[in-house]
Amino acid sequence: MQRSAGVYVHFPYCLAKCPYCDFASYVPPGPPGTGAKGIDHAGYADAVLRELAARAPSFEGRRIESVFFGGGTPSLWEPRELGRVLAGICASLDVSPDVEVTVECNPTSLDEERARALLAAGVGRLSIGVQSLDDARLRTLGRLHDASGARRALEDARRAGVPRVSGDLIFGLPEQSPEQARDEALALVDLGLSHVSAYQLTIEPGTRFGELARRGRLPLADEGAVAESFLAIDEALGARGLAHYEISNYARPGEQARHNLGYWRGDEYLGLGTAAYGFVLEGEDDGVRYRNDPLPDRYLAGAPDTREPIDGAARARERIMLGLRMAEGVDLGRALTPERERALGWLEGRGRVVREGMRLRIPPSAWLWTDDTAARLF
Ligand code: SF4
Incomplete structure (x- = not known):
């Protein structure tokens, strides 16, 4: 597809x-x-x-x-x-x-x-x-x-x-x-x-x-x-x-x-212009994030970008952190490690997350704690 x-x-x-x-x-x-x-x-x-x-x-x-x-x-x-x-x-x-x-x-x-x-x-x-x-x-x-x-x-x-x-x-x-x-x-x-x-x-x-x-x-x-x-x-x-x-x-x-x-869903994006970030996959899960020079004069003069490899584990962390900001939540897929399973037990017990199959979301009543919830699953 x-x-x-x-x-x-x-x-x-x-x-x-x-x-x-x-x-x-x-x-x-x-x-x-x-x-x-x-x-x-x-x-x-x-x-x-x-x-x-x-x-x-x-x-x-x-x-x-x-x-x-x-x-x-x-x-x-x-x-x-x-x-x-x-x-x-x-x-x-x-x-x-x-x-x-x-x-x-x-x-x-x-x-x-x-x-x-x-x-x-x-x-x-x-x-x-x-x-x-x-x-x-x-x-x-x-x-x-x-x-x-x-x-x-x-x-x-x-x-x-x-x-x-x-x-x-x-x-x-x-x-x-x-x-x-x-x-x-x-x-x-x-x-x-x-x-x-x-x-x-x-x-x-x-x-x-x-x-x-x-x-x-x-x-x-x-x-x-x-x-x-x-x-x-x-x-x-x-x-x-x-x-x-x-x-x-x-x-x-x-x-x-x-x-x-x-x-928020972790799609690729092409970033253009001063200070722009971009993300491109270079395999099923691994990719590269780049950032253009943050100063307009240097960007206009053709300064090179900086690059950071994003492996599958880093991508999973980002997908969880960003996906939990949405009402639709995030599909955990292969990101469900034993450590996260333990953290989820604690969070579910306190009504901070709801799990439906592999999909995880934060109910609106617990959105005020989203940053802490995401950090516990990092
Ligand atoms: S300086 Fe003000 S107007 Fe410009 S990007 Fe920042 S917040 Fe927006």
Whole structure:
């Protein structure tokens, strides 16, 4: 049977660096205020297309089911250049006729005209970084848009006729009550979205928030309130008809993000662009994960990637860790070792996992302990 795979294209530029962000994202070169004009839009597309030509042979025989432009802020990329890359992908790989093509957008770089241009280039799904519909919380997060800007971007996407629109939300901010988190999630879905990604704010080392936290100068949210917010969002979006299909993701029927499902199910993916990861199997179970150089200048100059062999045991660990994030769970298959069998006995006794044949899943009531559950099965 032909294997399914995805393509990820990383666009590494953002108009400003958010204080919580640890992604490979950089303010474009040029004097302050230059914005997207400082980006070599065509040069970056050329570099990605060169990489595609070099990597395409290793994806021969795979059926591409999804293409995801992430970042960074790929909605800053001139749609003509993004479209050129998408056309290159379609010309050099076996791309499914109903491929899911997603572009991550920020409200500050999405309007109706750009949404139409992306549609014309072959994009069918936009994932918009709303993050909050409250001006004060958006300021706390260091975002460049306000709540009305977020609403306008969603409305522009709708008016342009984009068939699938997802919105990102961040919860777990200090002084945000579970009721406020719930109301924001409801307000977002009531704007007509078919998919919501709700992420807990995490403080990562190496970010501005990480540095403030290290010096004890960042107010932190109460852990109990964060857990209650998670449950309040789950309940509210469930009542609106969105299935909680992955710890951080909710969708109306048929609207799940196919690209991300591929990651969580352990499918191969071709990564292109600065800092992009890729994974390709080189046998039944063994494969290689590569990562491109994380600095745009070095990537553009053709710096080599770094590679890590992934053997069957490492792949099994990853499949369990990622698969348990999904409501559908994971097929244990050959990953069921005697050590895991013992750990499963303990977890089942506490209602932390449910086993149906070889399929293992975490019931929604135990999702709050997912990280610990996965670690016990590592
Ligand atoms: S817009 Fe997204 S990728 Fe860019 S800095 Fe902010 S969080 Fe990071």
